[in-house]
Amino acid sequence: MRETALSEEILLTVEKPARYIGNEVNSVIKEKDKVKVRFAMCFPDVYEIGMSHLGIQILYSMFNSFEDVWCERVYSPWTDLHKIMKEKNIPLFALESQDPVLEFDFLGITLQYEMCYTNVLQILDLSHIPIYSRDRDENCPIVIGGGPCTYNPEPLADFFDLFYIGEGETVYRKVIDLYLECKENGISRADFLKKASKIGGIYVPSLYKVEYDDEGLISSFEPIYDDVPQIIHKEIEMDISDTYYPEKPIVPFIKVTQDRVTLEIQRGCIRGCRFCQAGMLYRPVRERDVELLKSYAVKMLENTGHEEISLSSLSSSDYTKLEELVNFLVDYAEEKKLNISLPSLRIDAFSLDVMSKIQDIRKSSLTFAPEAGSQRLRDVINKGLTREVILEGAKEAFIGGWTRVKLYFMLGLPTETKEDMRGIAELCNEIAKLYYELIPKSERKGRVQIVASTSFFVPKPFTPFQWAAQNSKEEFLEKAHFVNDSMHEQLNSKSIKYNYHEADVSVLEGVFARGDRKLSRVLIEAYKKGCLFDAWTETFRETPWLEAFEECGIDMAFYTSRERSLEEHLPWDMIDIGVTKDFLKREWMNAVNETVTPNCRAKCSGCGARVFGGGVCYEG
Template identity: 70%
Template sequence: MRKLALSDEILMQVEKPARYIGNEINSVMKDASDVDIRFAMCFPDVYEIGMSHLGIQIIYDMLNRYEDTWCERVYSPWVDLDAVMRQKDIPLFALESQDPVRDFDFLGITIQYEMCYTNILQVIDLAKIPLIAADRTWEHPIVIGGGPCAYNPEPIADFFDIFYIGEGETQYRPLLDLYKECRRLGVSREEFLAKAAKLPGMYVPQMYEVRYNDDGTIASFSPKRGDIPAKVVKELVTDLTDTYYPEKPVVPFIKCTQDRVVLEIQRGCIRGCRFCQAGQIYRPVRERDVDMLKKYALKMLDSTGYEEITLSSLSSSDYSKLEELVNFLIDICHEKKVNISLPSLRIDAFSLDVMEKIQDIKKSSLTFAPEAGSQRLRDVINKGLTEEVILNGATMAFKGGWNRVKLYFMLGLPTETDNDIREIAELANKIAAAYYETVPKEERSGKVQIVASTSFFVPKPFTPFQWAPQCTKEEFLDKAYKTKKAIMEQLNQKSIKYNWHEADASVMEGIFARGDRKLCRPILEAYKKGCIFDAWGEYYKHDVWIETFNECGTDIGFYTTRERNADEIFPWDFIDCGVSREFLRCEWENAMNGNVTPNCKVKCSACGAAKFGCGVCVEERKSC
């Protein structure tokens, strides 16, 4: 029996001790003396969130297939255990071996959202690794970050030895080999990092120097040494069928957010919505072969025993063999008594037919994400969803027995006017009216329920809106108030429920999203003042953050409300994600002029991602 890092006494006093014991089905145990590399892979949030993340399952599976490597998992200890570990001086441990993370060769951290930055510091700190990368020696693991937020790593640059830019499947093997070689030869840690910086996709912040203009913008961003590349090109898997994918994902004992088999059907998105970062950085769209997906669906259901399977992608309706795949899943799931949960599909005859087969209509709802209320603004953001399509889809669904609709919008998009906001309410009202027109009184089971939700728009790097000013908190709340008022004025207002997000967190997300290296200090200071779990409303300490920014002389508006010049050097410009800055700027102009850009399957708009020579860029186009 394994010895746990925590005593029974501690485990009995914390909430959900199963978060810390490992031993789950399909978790990988190896003999530490048989491997050369100990890799701790961390999702810096609580276990139930981290265990739901597909990316870690893929990398965990891949690294553990390497005979010389043992990859284990680490999550943020919840606030109760965090306090105990600090008080009793217990070092952070990995779940499988329960060994201290400090003794590992690598600590990999996936960075999925900006609000986890202080949790990254929590993990490094509890592991007893120096928080600042420059202070580390060979006594400490190499701290390497990845994931979407690595596309602007600058606000947390000081805390990482390496950022891996792009998809994890491709460069870990070369990196691990380089590491082994360097340790064997006894080269310095700094020299290893310099060599690593020359591997594709690897960014070593310490090897670069940033100079600033008087106004705080970047004057120059360049490598400190001539042999370090000035640009880091993102890594990607060119063939998503012939690659790593877990056949035996780890099955948690406790209920997690994603408690099912996840089948990633494709990466990237053809749509090119102008607010969406994922739609740009994961280009080009690459599909997995449908036969591979069928095979993995069966294997994963058999190896996990899960009672549910779901599909993962940015826009599942765009997967070319969706119908074939879904019909296959319906058949095998019926036979195996497994539930299918489908991500939001475009509402059409096919998806309604599928939904009718797999879920109870009375309990399910339709989801539309128009993102903006007016057609004008939808053209600005390049969201190719029209009112006609929404109303037709809703009418079709109402005829089929549905009476619940969820609508998602963003407030604070570039060029937004009061009229665009009013149209959010009017669209919700038209959908409600469509219900009462479609369904005769005697067939109605109560009122139609429409839930309209708005989130606040945060401009992200590598999107056409990266130049856009973000709204202030006051502007955000004013917009939410106007939306609410407009909904109250609608004829069918009693059928419409309106939800909106917190504005403070959106402002904070905006600071980090387009932040630079100067933010490392306030992030470190806020952590030292006790900020962790910022993504959890009840632990988010807004006042402490504002106080810290003030003390550090950070101007929030510099990062959020400021409109960037066309030629400003951005902190993330050293990364080449395939999509060119010229294309993004051209898309910004198109947005300002209300011009729509066709999706990748209709026409190539020469974004730049074609240089990777894969996916939709090399496929024959047919109209759709």
């Protein structure tokens, strides 16, 4: 039996020791003397969150399919264990072998959201890896960042040896081969990094020099050496059917956030919502073959014993074979006594029919994401959903027996007025009114329940709104209160419940989303002050963050509430995602002019993603 890295006393003291022992079904054990490369794959959040992430499972299965590589998992120790590990100086370990991360060749950290950045520092700190990449010696693992936040990696530039920009399936083998070649020939870490910078999608931040003008804007961003590329092109897997897929996902012992099989049906999105970063980053849309998905679904369910399967993608209703796939799964699930968890689908006859088959109508709810309260603002953000479509969907659903409706909106979108905000409340009221008009009193079982939630808009890189000003915390809260008051003015206000997200986290998220290298000091200060698990309401504390900014002399408003000029050199300009800056500028102008851009299947708008030679750009 394997020895655990933590003593029995510690494991019996901490909350949920199963987070730290490994040994799960389908976790991969190899003989460490028989592999050449050891890769620690980290999701810098607690086990239950990290284990729910599909991307890690895909990469884990890919790396372990390489005979000479052993990939293991690392997650953030929860605050209770963090404290013990700091006090007793226990090094962070990987789950499979329980060996210290410091002994590995690579530490790959996925960056899924900005509010995990202090956890990145925690991982390095607990691993006993120097925080700054420049302080690492030949024996340290190579620290790689991946995931959506690497499309603006600059706030973390000082902490990573390299970033992998794009989809992981493509060039990791090249990186590993180069590493092995360098290791065998005694080539130094610095030279390995320089050679790696020439692999597509690989960005080595230490090889670029950034200069700023008096206002703090980037005046020059240049490679230090002539043979280091100026522009890093994102990596993309164009054939997502014939690629790695985790047929044997790991089965956690404890209940994790996504305690089920996840089937990724497509990548990318045809819709082009102007606030949505994923919609731009993952262009063009690529669908997986439906027959392949059916066989994956069966294999994964058999290999895990999970009782539930869910579909994953952006805008799942746009998957062309959705009906065929869902009908197959419904039949299979019924036979095997399994559950299906559906992504939020466009509400129509098909989705209502499926929902009525697999869910208890009384307990389930309809979900709409209009994102903005008025048609005008929905045109600004290019969200195609209209009032008529929502009301028609709600009508069908009410007739079908549903009584719960969830609606998602954003506050703080560019050009937003009070009319738009009032529109949120009015739309909720209209839906409630429709229910009472449609369903006779004798057939009602209590009130209709409308739950409206607003999040605060955070402009993201590589979206048409990347130049836009973000609202301040005060503006956000004022808007949320305004919406709340508007809800109370509605005739059916008793049927409406309104929730809004915290504003302080949205402001910080905005700082780091569009931040630059100057922010690395703030991150270190905040971590030193104990900031950790900032994505968690129960652990987030605003005050130390504000102090850290203050002490570093950095103004958050510079990154958030300042509208950028179209000429400004943006911190992420060295990255090319295929979608061109010209397209984003055009879309920014279209937004201001309230002009809608059709989706990719309706008409090509020349975003630039055709350059990848496949996907929706070449359909038909």
